[in-house]
Amino acid sequence: MKILIKAVIFDMDGVIIDSEPLHYEANKEIFSSLGIPVQDVPYSNYIGVSNEEMWQDLKNTFSLPYSVNELVERQNNETIKHFKKSSLKPIDGIVELLSTLKNNNFKIGLASSSPKVLIEEVLSSLNLDKYFDVYASADHVAYGKPKPDLFIYTAGLLHVIPRECVVIEDSKNGVKAAKAAGMKCIGFINPNSMNQDLSLADVKVNSIKEITIDLIKSLE
Numbered sequence: 260m261k262i263l264i265k266a267v268i269f270d271m272d273g274v275i276i277d278s279e280p281l282h283y284e285a286n287k288e289i290f291s292s293l294g295i296p297v298q299d300v301p302y303s304n305y306i307g308v309s310n311e312e313m314w315q316d317l318k319n320t321f322s323l324p325y326s327v328n329e330l331v332e333r334q335n336n337e338t339i340k341h342f343k344k345s346s347l348k349p350i351d352g353i354v355e356l357l358s359t360l361k362n363n364n365f366k367i368g369l370a371s372s373s374p375k376v377l378i379e380e381v382l383s384s385l386n387l388d389k390y391f392d393v394y395a396s397a398d399h400v401a402y403g404k405p406k407p408d409l410f411i412y413t414a415g416l417l418h419v420i421p422r423e424c425v426v427i428e429d430s431k432n433g434v435k436a437a438k439a440a441g442m443k444c445i446g447f448i449n450p451n452s453m454n455q456d457l458s459l460a461d462v463k464v465n466s467i468k469e470i471t472i473d474l475i476k477s478l479e
Contacts, residue, residue, distance in 0.1 A: 261479055262422045262423060262479060263423065263479055264365075264423060264425050264443070264475055264479050265365065265366055265419045265423040265424070266365060266366035266368060266414065266417045266419045266423060266425070267360055267366075267367055267368075267425050267475065268367075268368040268370050268413050268414070268417075268425070268426045268427070268442070269367070269368070269370070269426075269427050270307070270369075270371060270426070270428045270429060270430070270433050271369055271371035271373055271378060272306075272372070272373055272429075273306070273429035273430065273447070273451065273452045274350065274353075274427050274428065274429050274449070275349060275350065275353055275369070275387065276347050276348070276349060276350060276381060277347065277350055277449065277451055278342070278347060278381075279306060279449070279451050279452050279453070281338070281341050281342060281347065282338060283302065284341060285334065285338045285340075285341045286302070286337075288337060289330075289333060289334060289337055293321070294321075295317065295321050300317070302453070303453040303454070303455070306430045306431075306432065306452060306453060306455065307372055307405070307428075307432030307436075307455075308372055308403055308404055308405070308432050309397035309403030310331045310334055310372070310373075310374065310397070311331055311397065311403070314327045314330040314331055314334070315327050317330075318330065335374050335377060338373075338377060339376070339377060339380055342377070342381065343380075343384075347385075348385070349385055349387065350467055351467060352466060352467035352468035353387075353467055354387070355468070356467055356468075356470055357387065357390040359471075359472065360390075360472075361390055365475075366417045366418075366419060367391050367392050368393045368395070368413045368414075368416065368417050369393070369394040369395070369413075370395050370396075370412075370413040370426075371394070371396055372396070372397045372403050372404055372409075372432075372433075373396060373397075374396055374397070375399075378394050378396055382394065392416075393413060393416040393417055394413075395409060395412055395413045396409075397409060399412055400412050404430075404432040404433050404435070404436035405431075405432040405433075405435035405436045406439065407436050407437075407439035407440035407441075409436065410424070410426060410436055410437055410440040410442055411440050414440070414442075421440045421441040421442050422442070424440075424442040424443070425442065425443045425445060425475055426440075426442050426443070426444045426445070427444075427445045427470065428444055428445070428446060428447065428457075428460070429446070429448070429449040429452045429455060430452060430455050431455045431457065434446055434455075434457050434459045438459050438460075443461050443478040444459070444460045445462055445464060445474070445475075445478075446459075446463040447463075447464055447467060448464065448465050461478055462474065462477075
C-alpha cells in the first residue's frame with residue numbers, strides 16, 4: 260500500500276548550514292589544547308554522531324583527564340564562539356525549500372547531533388525557527404546517529420509514523436540512522452562533509468535546489 264509522505268526531517272550541520280568546516284576548526288583548537296595530534300583523529304567518522312559519543316571515544320583513546328560532560332561543554336562553548344564570529348548563511352536553496360514545504364502543508368522537523376543550545380542559536384540567528392514545527396538534538400535520546408532513535412523521536416514529536424517521513428542528510432551516519440528508522444532518505448552531497456558514503460540514501464542530490472515536491476512525492 261502506498262504511504263503518503265507527510266513530514267520532512269532535516270539534519271542541521273551540512274544541510275541547513277555549511278558548518279562542518281566551522282566545527283572542524285573549533286575542534287582542532289580543542290584537540291591542540293588537549294595535546295591530541297589532529298592527524299591521529301579519524302574526524303570524518305565523527306560527522307553526524309553526537310558530541311558525547313565522539314568525546315567518549317577520544318577520552319578512551321587518548322586517556323583524557325576530563326569527564327565527557329566537561330569536554331562537551333568546552334566544545335559547545337568553542338563552537339558557539341566560532342559561529343557568532345562567522346558569517347554563515349543558510350545553504351543555497353534551503354530557505355526556498357522550507358517555504359515551499361510550509362506552503363504545501365508538510366510537517367517540518369529538525370534532528371541534529373548538535374546540542375540544543377547550538378540548534379537554537381543557529382535557527383534564531385538565521386531566522387529559520389519559524390519554519391520548523393519541532394526540533395530535536397542528540398540530548399533528547401539515549402543513542403545518537405547512526406542509531407535510529409533521534410529520527411524516531413522526532414517523528415513522534417511531529418505525530419507521524421516513520422514511513423511517512425523523508426530525511427535530508429549529508430553524512431553516512433545520518434543516512435544509516437534514517438534508513439534504520441524506516442524512513443526515506445535524500446542524501447545531499449556536500450563537498451565540505453569529507454566525502455561521506457551516502458550509498459544507502461534512496462536518492463542523492465548535489466544541490467538542495469534539486470529537492471522539489473515532485474522529488475519528495477516520488478519516494479512515496
